[in-house]
Amino acid sequence: MKKLVVLTGAGVSAESGISTFRDSNGLWENYNVADVATIEGWWRNRALVLEFYNQRRGELATKKPNDAHKMIAALEKDFDVTVVTQNIDNLHEQGGSTKVVHLHGEATKVRPEDADQDEHTIDVGYKPVNLGDTDRRGVQLRPNIVWFGEAVPKFETAARIASEADIMLIVGTSLQVYPAASLVQYVRPGTPIYLIDPKPVSVPIPGVTQITDVATRGMKRFIEEVIKEKNM
Numbered sequence: 001m002k003k004l005v006v007l008t009g010a011g012v013s014a015e016s017g018i019s020t021f022r023d024s025n026g027l028w029e030n031y032n033v034a035d036v037a038t039i040e041g042w043w044r045n046r047a048l049v050l051e052f053y054n055q056r057r058g059e060l061a062t063k064k065p066n067d068a069h070k071m072i073a074a075l076e077k078d079f080d081v082t083v084v085t086q087n088i089d090n091l092h093e094q095g096g097s098t099k100v101v102h103l104h105g106e107a108t109k110v111r112p113e114d115a116d117q118d119e120h121t122i123d124v125g126y127k128p129v130n131l132g133d134t135d136r137r138g139v140q141l142r143p144n145i146v147w148f149g150e151a152v153p154k155f156e157t158a159a160r161i162a163s164e165a166d167i168m169l170i171v172g173t174s175l176q177v178y179p180a181a182s183l184v185q186y187v188r189p190g191t192p193i194y195l196i197d198p199k200p201v202s203v204p205i206p207g208v209t210q211i212t213d214v215a216t217r218g219m220k221r222f223i224e225e226v227i228k229e230k231n232m
C-alpha cells in the first residue's frame with residue numbers, strides 16, 4: 001500500500017463548527033496568544049489559561065466529525081494513511097482515522113505542570129480542570145498542549161512519516177506555525193503534494209498543487225480528480 005500522510009490544521013474542523021485561529025473572527029482575534037498559549041502566560045495567570053482550554057474542551061463535547069474527517073479515514077481502505085494534525089480536537093479519531101499524531105497536544109488531556117509534554121497525562125474527557133485540581137502529589141494540572149515557545153516532541157516522528165510518504169495531502173492550515181509547516185520540506189523530492197484550502201496558502205516549497213475549496217468539497221475533489229483520475 002502506498003503511504004499517504006495527511007497534514008491537517010484548524011480548517012479541516014471548521015465545517016464541524018470549530019473556530020480556526022487566523023481567519024477573521026478566529027481565536028487569535030479574540031484572545032491574546034501570549035496570555036493563553038505560552039508558558040509565560042501560564043505562570044502569569046493559570047486560571048485564565050485553564051478557562052480558555054475548558055472552553056475549547058467543553059465545546060468539543062458537542063462537535064461531530066464532518067465529511068472531510070470521514071473521507072480522510074475512508075482512504076485507509078486503499079492507503080497506509082497517517083494523519084499528522086496540529087489540531088487539539090479528537091475529530092479525526094471520531095471520524096475513524098486509526099493513526100493520528102497530535103503535534104500540538106490534545107484538548108482532552110492534562111498533565112502535572114512539572115511533567116514534560118505527553119508524560120503522566122490524564123484523560124479528563126470534556127470535563128473542566130480548575131486551579132487546585134492536582135495529581136496525587138498535589139501538583140497543579142495543566143493542559144497537555146504544546147504552547148508557543150515550547151518544544152514539539154512529536155515533530156521527529158512526524159518528520160520521519162513525511163520522509164517516508166508516497167503522497168502528501170495538506171488540509172486547512174495556513175502553514176504559518178513552525179515547525180509543523182516545515183514538514184513539507186521533509187518529503188522526498190518528486191513526491192506529489194496536494195493542498196486543500198479555500199484561501200491561497202503560501203507554502204515554503206514549490207510544486208504544491210492547491211485545490212481551492214473548503215475541506216469537505218476539497219476532499220471529494222481530491223478523491224475524484226487526483227486519486228481516481230490519476231489512478232493513485
Ligand code: APR
Nearest residue numbers: 009010011014020021022086172173174175177199214215
Ligand atoms: N476548509 C478548509 N480550510 C479552511 C476552512 C474550511 N472550511 N475554513 C478555513 N480554512 C483554512 C483557512 O483558509 C486557513 O488557511 O484553514 C486555515 C486555518 O489556519 P489557522 O487559523 O492559521 O490554523 P492552523 O494553520 O491550524 O494553525 C496552526 O497555530 O495557534 C496555533 O497551535 C495552533 O495548531 C494551531 C497552529
